[in-house]
Amino acid sequence: MQGNGKKFYFIHGYEFEVIANFGFITIEEYEGICQHLCDVRDTTIGKLESGIWEALHPRFVGKISENHHDVVKSILKRPEDRMKELHSIENSSIDRTEPLLEPRNKIEELAMSPVARSIFIGGKPEETVIFGHTHSPFITEDKTVINSGSWVTDNDFHDTYIEIDNTGNANLHRYTH
Secondary structure (H helix, E strand, O other): OEEOOEEEEEOOOHHHHHHHHOOOOOHHHHHHHHHHHHHHOOOHHHHHHHHHHHHHHHHHHOOOOHHHHHHHHHHOOOHHHHHHHHOOOOOOOOOOOOOEOOOOOHHHHHHHOHHHHHHHHOOOOOEEEEEOOOOOOEEEOOOOEEEOOOOOOOOOOOOEEEEEOOOOOEEEEEOOO
C-alpha cells in the first residue's frame, strides 16, 4: 500500500515470532500447525485433540532436551500469559503510543532491524512495517515499524489502532471510551 509516496508493508507478525522463538521449525510448518488448529477447533476431532493435550502436555516438559526446553516451556503457556511475560511493565498507565526507542524483546528487535525485515519477511528498507500478533502496541520514533496492538483486554495496554492520514503519516492511537 502507498500513501503520498510512502510505502507500507502489512503482515500478521507471527513471522517474527517464528524466527525469534521457534528456530527448530520453519514458517511454513508453523503456518501448517496454525491452519490445522483453526480447521479442527470446533470439531469433535479438535475437542478430542484438546483433551489429549490437556491431559498429556505436563508430561512432555520433563522429556524435552535442554536445547529446546525454554521454547517448549513457552509454548505450553497460554498466549495471553506469554505476552504478559514478554511485555510486563511495572506501570501499566504508561502511554505506549509514545515512540519505542529500544526493542524490549527478540520479536521487536527483528521487526526494528531493516536488515532482518529485508531478509526474513521481504520488506524493503523504505517501507513502514505494520503488524500485530503480539498484542503489544508500539511505534518507533522514525515511524518505520508499528505494532497495532490489540483490543483484547487481558493485555495491560489495549484498545489501540493505527491511523494513516491522507499524507501517508502513520500514528498509533489508544481508543478511549
